[in-house]
Amino acid sequence: MAAAVRFFIRGANSRLSVGTGTSGSLGAALLKLSPSCSSRSKTQRRHAAHFTYQPDPVPTQYGETQKMNLFQSITSALDNTLSSDPTAVIFGEDVAFGGVFRCTVGLRDKYGKDRVFNTPLCEQGIVGFGIGAAVAGATAIAEIQFADYIFPAFDQIVNEAAKYRYRSGNLFDCGNLTIRAPWGCVGHGSLYHSQSPEAFFAHCPGIKVVIPRGPMQAKGLLLSCITDQNPCIFFEPKILYRAAVEQVPVESYTIPLSEAEILQEGSDVTLVAWGTQIHVLREVSDMAQEKLGVSCEVIDLKTILPWDVETVCKSVVKTGRLLVSHEAPVTGGFAAEISSTVQEECFLNLEAPISRVCGYDTPFPHIFEPFYIPDKWKCFEAIKRMINY
Amino acid sequence: MLTNISSLLRACAQKSGAAAAVSVRSYSDFTTQATFEIKKCDLHKLDEAPATEVVMTREEGLKYYHIMQTIRRMELKADQLYKQKIIRGFCHLYDGQEACAVGIEASINMSDHLITAYRAHGYTYTRGGTVKKIMAELTGRRGGIAKGKGGSMHMYCKNFYGGNGIVGAQVPLGAGVALACKYQGNNELCVCLYGDGAANQGQIFETYNMASLWKLPVIFICENNRYGMGTSVERAAASTDYYKRGEFIPGLRVDGMDVLCVREATRFAAEHCRSGKGPILMELQTYRYHGHSMSDPGISYRTREEIQEVRSKSDPISLLKDRLLSNNMASVEELKVIDVEVRKEIEDAAQFATTDPEPPLDELCNHMFSNNPPVEVRGTNPWAKLKSVS
Numbered sequence: 082m083a084a085a086v087r088f089f090i091r092g093a094n095s096r097l098s099v100g101t102g103t104s105g106s107l108g109a110a111l112l113k114l115s116p117s118c119s120s121r122s123k124t125q126r127r128h129a130a131h132f133t134y135q136p137d138p139v140p141t142q143y144g145e146t147q148k149m150n151l152f153q154s155i156t157s158a159l160d161n162t163l164s165s166d167p168t169a170v171i172f173g174e175d176v177a178f179g180g181v182f183r184c185t186v187g188l189r190d191k192y193g194k195d196r197v198f199n200t201p202l203c204e205q206g207i208v209g210f211g212i213g214a215a216v217a218g219a220t221a222i223a224e225i226q227f228a229d230y231i232f233p234a235f236d237q238i239v240n241e242a243a244k245y246r247y248r249s250g251n252l253f254d255c256g257n258l259t260i261r262a263p264w265g266c267v268g269h270g271s272l273y274h275s276q277s278p279e280a281f282f283a284h285c286p287g288i289k290v291v292i293p294r295g296p297m298q299a300k301g302l303l304l305s306c307i308t309d310q311n312p313c314i315f316f317e318p319k320i321l322y323r324a325a326v327e328q329v330p331v332e333s334y335t336i337p338l339s340e341a342e343i344l345q346e347g348s349d350v351t352l353v354a355w356g357t358q359i360h361v362l363r364e365v366s367d368m369a370q371e372k373l374g375v376s377c378e379v380i381d382l383k384t385i386l387p388w389d390v391e392t393v394c395k396s397v398v399k400t401g402r403l404l405v406s407h408e409a410p411v412t413g414g415f416a417a418e419i420s421s422t423v424q425e426e427c428f429l430n431l432e433a434p435i436s437r438v439c440g441y442d443t444p445f446p447h448i449f450e451p452f453y454i455p456d457k458w459k460c461f462e463a464i465k466r467m468i469n470y
Numbered sequence: 471m472l473t474n475i476s477s478l479l480r481a482c483a484q485k486s487g488a489a490a491a492v493s494v495r496s497y498s499d500f501t502t503q504a505t506f507e508i509k510k511c512d513l514h515k516l517d518e519a520p521a522t523e524v525v526m527t528r529e530e531g532l533k534y535y536h537i538m539q540t541i542r543r544m545e546l547k548a549d550q551l552y553k554q555k556i557i558r559g560f561c562h563l564y565d566g567q568e569a570c571a572v573g574i575e576a577s578i579n580m581s582d583h584l585i586t587a588y589r590a591h592g593y594t595y596t597r598g599g600t601v602k603k604i605m606a607e608l609t610g611r612r613g614g615i616a617k618g619k620g621g622s623m624h625m626y627c628k629n630f631y632g633g634n635g636i637v638g639a640q641v642p643l644g645a646g647v648a649l650a651c652k653y654q655g656n657n658e659l660c661v662c663l664y665g666d667g668a669a670n671q672g673q674i675f676e677t678y679n680m681a682s683l684w685k686l687p688v689i690f691i692c693e694n695n696r697y698g699m700g701t702s703v704e705r706a707a708a709s710t711d712y713y714k715r716g717e718f719i720p721g722l723r724v725d726g727m728d729v730l731c732v733r734e735a736t737r738f739a740a741e742h743c744r745s746g747k748g749p750i751l752m753e754l755q756t757y758r759y760h761g762h763s764m765s766d767p768g769i770s771y772r773t774r775e776e777i778q779e780v781r782s783k784s785d786p787i788s789l790l791k792d793r794l795l796s797n798n799m800a801s802v803e804e805l806k807v808i809d810v811e812v813r814k815e816i817e818d819a820a821q822f823a824t825t826d827p828e829p830p831l832d833e834l835c836n837h838m839f840s841n842n843p844p845v846e847v848r849g850t851n852p853w854a855k856l857k858s859v860s
Contacts, residue, residue: 175700178770201670201706202637202698230636233671269558271621273635411848441834441856442848447559447621448610449834459850 130268130320131456132360136327137297143330152322154296154329155184155261158303159222161333163192166220169307171197173207173224173261181226182263182322208234208260212242212312215258220307228264228316229273235281242312243287256310261303264292264316265357266408266454271447277356277409277440282314283386283418289313289338290385294359296327301336302383309338318356341389343396347378350402350464353393353419355382358406358455365460372461375468385415393419394426401432402467406455411439433470436463503527504797508731514714514721514751520738524730528799531790534576534729535800536808538568538787541592543816544601545760548591548608548622552764556824557608561622564592566759569786570693571596573732574661577740583651585631585644586663588623589693589758593663597630601815605823613822618829619837638664638671641690645681648688648749659687659743661736667698669712678716678749685748689739690716692751693726695758700771713753720747726754727784757784836860 139146149157162169171185177199179186189197200207204225211223225231231238238260246254266275282290289311293299299317306313344359345366352362359381366377378396382388397403403423405416416437423435438455446453503525510522545565551557564571571592578584586593594604599615607614608622615625616633625633631647634640644662651658668674669692681688692712696703703710713721720742724735732754739750757780761768768777794800835847835858846855 178700181699199701199705201701202667203671205672206670233636233639233673271559271623273623274560411850436851438851441850443835443838446834447619448828449831452831452834455850463851 130324131451131454132357133364134295134321134325134360135363136325137295139328140297140330143332143334145331146328147331148326149296149300149329150321150323151293151296151299151317151325152182152184154300154327155303155317156186156188157329157331158300158307158333159185159188160191161304162220162222162307163188163196165333166307168218168257169196169220169222170214171222171224172200172211174202174226175199176224180224182317182319184224184261184317184322204230204233205237208237209241211258211260212237212245212255215255215312216245216253218257220257221255221259222307223258223260225260225262227274227319228262228278229276231260231262231278234260238282238288238312238314239285243285245287246311247287254310255312258312259303259306259315260313261315261317263319263322265318265320266445266450267320269450270319270445271450272444275445275450277316277407279316279355279385279407280409280413280415280418283415285386287311288386290316291338291383292316292318292356292385293383294318294356294381295321295325296329298336298381298383300329301334302338304333305335305338308335313338316356320357336383339384339387339389341383341392342381343378343392344381345377345379347376347400349376349400350404350467351378351380351393351396351400352460353380353382353403353405354407355385358408361455361457362404362406362460365457365464368457368461369464373465373468375464377464382419388419390422390426394423397423397427398430401430402435403427403431404436404438404460404463404467406438406460408440408455410442411437412442414439433467436467438463499798500528500800501798502529504793504799506730506793508728508734509725511725511731511735512713512723514711514716514723515718516720516722518738520722520724520734524734526730526793526799528794530576531794531799532804532808534572535787535790535794535805536812537572537575537596538729538790539809539812540601540815541565541568541571541595542787543812544591544595544604544819547605547816547820549760549764551605551609551820551823557622557764558610559621560588561608561764562589562762563758563760563764564589566780566786567693567695567726567756568592569729569732569789570691570726570754570756573726573729574691574736576729576733577736578659578661580629581656582658582740583629583631583644583647583660584663585640585647585660586633587637587640587665587668588633588635589665590623590625590633593630594625594627594633597627599625599627599630601819602822605816605819606826609823609826610828611823611826612829613826617833619833638668638673640664641668641671641674642677642680644690645677645686645688645749648681648686649684651687652684657744659689659740661689661691663691663693665698666692666694666696666703666710666712667701667706669694669715670698670707678719678751681749682716682719685746687743687746688749689736689743690719690749690751692753693756694753695756697758697762697771699762700766702771711753713751716749716751719749719751721751721753723753723755726756727780727786727789729786729790832857 176185211221214221369375420435545563575596603615610618648660713723725731835856844857844859
């Protein structure tokens with residue numbers, strides 16, 4: 082299993098070394114160096130990826146597919162949008178050159194510098210500008226370079242974007258706005274390039290928050306966010322940009338928002354996560370089956386706000402146990418909301434207290450990242466505890 | 471003016487004792503000080519200007535050379551260690567901009583305050599951090615200047631407030647520091663640095679307003695290295711006259727590749743602040759040789775020729791070296807001795823930074839709150855508890 086990840090990463094690296102000579106991208110090399118898998122020395126082994134990527138099956142219902150990694154599937158979604166929607170514009174820091182993670186490569190050359198353009202370094206301005214463009218009819222797709230940098234724009238998102246429709250009595254809205262941002266841990270991102278701020282935005286009615294688990298999902302969900310008539314925040318797990326490779330449909334397609342997906346059916350424990358953590362939980366599910374004979378049901382929540390209560394609760398009614406896992410700190414993380422809701426809805430069905438396996442209540446650490454991450458062993462322990470309760 | 475040289479610079483000269491020893495034989499043959507013609511600053515809302523003729527003593531010249539070489543070599547070593555994957559994560563190098571840090575530091579006191587963004591290694595050194603501690607921080611080791619917990623962007627020492635990761639976020643902090651200086655009436659000031667990219671952030675303008683309104687002793691310094699990440703200043707700023715962007719705040723545009731220009735302008739700005747006239751803004755025109763961070767090769771948005779031209783025509787270290795040599799203020803051999811000494815210091819530091827142990831795991835939770843006795847921190851699940859002390 083681990084070998085599979087290594088293969089993907091090596092494959093990505095070799096392509097990268099051809100591509101980056103002239104491309105100049107801090108994100109690209111960040112990823113290039115991230116899950117270094119050489120086992121030669123202790124220091125390097127420490128940085129091995131904490132998950133095994135499990136690709137989605139090849140989709141058949143959307144026509145021709147192509148092998149793409151996560152950033153290429155994002156580019157493909159943006160490409161489809163720019164070509165079909167003449168009002169669509171893409172802007173953000175360095176996006177004209179392709180962005181630090183290469184998500185917008187080639188789009189300026191294809192669609193013109195009036196539709197794909199760089200902004201100054203001013204996140205609050207980027208989002209505020211996007212709201213204005215969206216309210217006046219443009220399909221505005223803004224990129225914030227890292228989810229960690231979204232906080233200067235927090236006011237614009239929470240107070241302006243989310244409440245526009247409500248406070249104008251439905252006269253104005255910025256539903257055409259989509260904000261994309263790389264999200265989550267990356268192996269060595271330290272304090273300001275690793276955070277998972279979805280819970281901050283989950284406290285804010287009026288916006289949608291979406292996080293995909295891989296390339297195929299990313300494209301469909303991003304296209305849904307772009308067409309959705311509500312402002313959406315689309316967080317992209319940056320560790321998967323190159324590590325995740327799948328067959329992705331070339332044409333436009335959408336995957337519905339606010340619908341969780343049961344990736345694996347099971348009878349004993351429900352495991353809920355989103356983004357990168359899905360791949361950790363899938364491995365945990367295999368471990369539980371193999372080592373404990375425990376059957377796990379794995380659910381990808383996909384949309385954090387508004388979230389699919391029904392799918393999760395139905396599953397917990399069946400299994401009687403729930404584990405929610407995310408990278409963000411445990412206190413006040415979105416797992417708390419899920420846990421509380423499930424407790425209310427499924428109290429009499431619960432066989433054990435609901436488990437949350439999350440990041441520590443500390444800032445995202447620099448060299449302690451491997452300890453901080455809610456890895457498969459921590460999740461596995463939690464399952465054992467629930468089973469033996 | 472010369473009395474204002476910071477004590478650090480003196481300390482550095484003492485460190486270069488070996489160099490002094492070599493020069494003893496021929497000391498009397500050297501010119502002890504010389505007058506230099508420096509580039510005129512552009513002015514905004516100022517009646518007076520910094521001098522265009524300045525005096526530099528031999529002793530000062532050697533100090534500046536030593537510090538600038540140390541910063542340059544330290545950054546090149548960091549580059550090497552990064553490529554060996556010994557330094558991980560984010561790393562923004564300062565080589566090319568050395569004259570800014572050294573020139574500023576030469577005209578303020580160690581009791582003054584300084585805050586900058588993430589390109590912080592040079593300032594950490596000029597503010598009194600040792601190469602050893604800086605390198606160990608880069609590699610995330612116990613002996614690092616922030617106990618190995620911060621890494622490249624987060625370095626701190628006395629009167630140096632970092633080392634801040636978010637573009638532009640340090641500028642309001644600098645004004646706050648200046649308010650404290652004013653309130654305490656100790657005649658100290660705060661040097662608040664940011665880049666040309668950060669100059670477009672809204673909070674910078676909020677800070678200009680507050681600083682001017684309350685006449686705070688703050689020197690805003692925009693280190694304009696021509697590129698905000700991968701976007702050149704012309705493509706990001708409606709006005710690239712960064713020294714005028716404080717509108718109601720007087721400004722100076724300074725050649726940031728000449729340590730004497732920076733020193734003279736900073737001396738002028740510091741006097742302005744200390745005399746109670748409020749904030750002043752300086753734009754230092756400089757250049758970074760490396761890309762924005764380690765993963766940016768730095769040549770996709772500018773040409774190799776451009777970088778080469780700056781290196782050959784206006785390198786801050788070469789400029790100082792030429793001045794020292796052409797005015798008979800130092801000998802080639804003497805400067806070589808300094809180079810060897812610097813290289814040794816860097817090698818020793820790198821050795822330390824690669825062998826020093828990592829901080830113990832307890833450190834993960836420490837220093838989150840001010841607390842005594844220790845508080846419990848939730849671990850990965852609500853019942854796993856860890857201790858946090860500060």
